Amino acid sequence: MDRDELEQWLLDSDPTLRWQVQRDLTGAPEEVWQATRASMAHEGDAARLLALQDADGQWAGGAYFPAGYTGEGPGQPWTATTWTLTTLREWGLDAAALAGTAEKLRENARWEYDDLPYWDGETDVCINAMTLANGAWLGADVSPIVEFFATKTLPDGGWNCEWVEGSTRSSFHSTINAVRGILAYEQLAGDDTLTAVRHRGEEYLLERRLRYRLSTGEPVGPWADLLMYPYRHPHTALKAVDYFTEAAAHDGIRPDARIVDTVERVRAACQPDGRWLQGEKLEGAVWFPLDVEPGEPSKWVTFLALRALQRQDAAVSGESAA
Numbered sequence: 001m002d003r004d005e006l007e008q009w010l011l012d013s014d015p016t017l018r019w020q021v022q023r024d025l026t027g028a029p030e031e032v033w034q035a036t037r038a039s040m041a042h043e044g045d046a047a048r049l050l051a052l053q054d055a056d057g058q059w060a061g062g063a064y065f066p067a068g069y070t071g072e073g074p075g076q077p078w079t080a081t082t083w084t085l086t087t088l089r090e091w092g093l094d095a096a097a098l099a100g101t102a103e104k105l106r107e108n109a110r111w112e113y114d115d116l117p118y119w120d121g122e123t124d125v126c127i128n129a130m131t132l133a134n135g136a137w138l139g140a141d142v143s144p145i146v147e148f149f150a151t152k153t154l155p156d157g158g159w160n161c162e163w164v165e166g167s168t169r170s171s172f173h174s175t176i177n178a179v180r181g182i183l184a185y186e187q188l189a190g191d192d193t194l195t196a197v198r199h200r201g202e203e204y205l206l207e208r209r210l211r212y213r214l215s216t217g218e219p220v221g222p223w224a225d226l227l228m229y230p231y232r233h234p235h236t237a238l239k240a241v242d243y244f245t246e247a248a249a250h251d252g253i254r255p256d257a258r259i260v261d262t263v264e265r266v267r268a269a270c271q272p273d274g275r276w277l278q279g280e281k282l283e284g285a286v287w288f289p290l291d292v293e294p295g296e297p298s299k300w301v302t303f304l305a306l307r308a309l310q311r312q313d314a315a316v317s318g319e320s321a322a
Contacts, residue, residue, distance in 0.1 A: 001274045006302075009275075013299050014044040016091040024307050041097040045290070049084055050097060052287055057104025059084040063111050063118055064127055066285070075283025078232070081109060081118075082127060085134045087230065087290070089184070095137050102140040121145040125152070125159040125174045126233055129181025136188035149182060149194055158204035172208075172220055172235040175201050180243050183250060202247065202256075210240045210262040224262075227269055228280040229291050229300035236279075237262050242304050245311035254315045263312050266305050276301040 001009065010021045019036035022028035040046035053059055061067025062080040069077060088098070102119070109118035111127075119140045121128040128145050135142035154160060158170025159178045182198040185191065208214050211224035219225075226236035241263050248255040255263075269276055278291055278298040291300050 003274075006274045010299055010303055015040045016045050016093075017299060017303060020092065020307075021303055025303070025310070037092055038094065040091065040093050045288070046088055046091055046093050046097075049088055049287060052084075053101075056108040057081075057101045058109050063109045065112055073285070075285075076233075077285040078230075078282075079285050079287055081105070082130050082134070084287070085138075086130045089134055089137045095139065098138060102135070102138040106140065119144075121148055123164045125161045125163070126177040129177045131181075133181045133184035133188065136185045136191075142185075146185075146191075146193055149178065149197055153197060153200060156204055157200040159201065170204050172205065172224070173233060175204050176235040176240060176243065177233060179205075179247070180239075183243070183247055187250065198247075202244070205240065206244075206256050206258045209258045210244075211237070225265055226279045227266060227276055227301050227305065228278060229298060229304065232282050234282075237265050238301065238304055238308070241266050241312070242308045245308045245315075248315065249311055255312055259312075263309070267309055270305070271297070273297075274302075276305045
């Protein structure tokens, strides 16, 4: 495919992806991509998820797990409230399409862990990161979660979802999810309370070049090289490069040089036809598939890789020109 053919392939997609391709890759006028973005509320995958919302504001009757979930069956279910809200937010749905949801969840949703109020968060770092960003998006008061992130960093600068069990060493997975949630909170709420905390978490990952153990220099795990969509909970190469190039643009700085190894791994995964393949599919119940099967050319993975590489290359070439 040449660039025009590749863009046309990407544009032949659901509005959740198409509006971002228009804005970030093809340079479409704002009125064009904004119209596509607005169509999500009544057309395509976002509209399908909106139609599945329960009358009490939840999805699947639960906060993080579906109602009645017993832990049996393969994988983590991806259908309950927190995962569904996160998907809709990351797609860029206008929060107005969920008017009243924040209030309904405050009244009706409780965490499966200790029956805690929904917008107060719970003890899990990854869950709180999603909820922090989702609350900012919907206009909820998430100040208890802001306080959580301000006070629950570990001595090495990152986070671990198992801190409550006594863990004192940060996790790649927990830390990438934490900084992603905090960045989204900053962007949506216009609040820089957690910026310094976010930078400490970023440094934890940067010290390890997004993929190596600090103690031995060995690769931390095969998942660090994955390119997959949806992102869900793991730390992957694509998720990390997407985040760090976005965070650098938000902060007005060049992406840190320590991400280059992972950037080039993403670049090298491009197929001869200019597309990237779906790398993995996590098991667990879904409302409907969000992307293709592993090994198939993925529009989402291709778009996310192209956008991240475009950010990286523009920053580097801009600095060189300067």
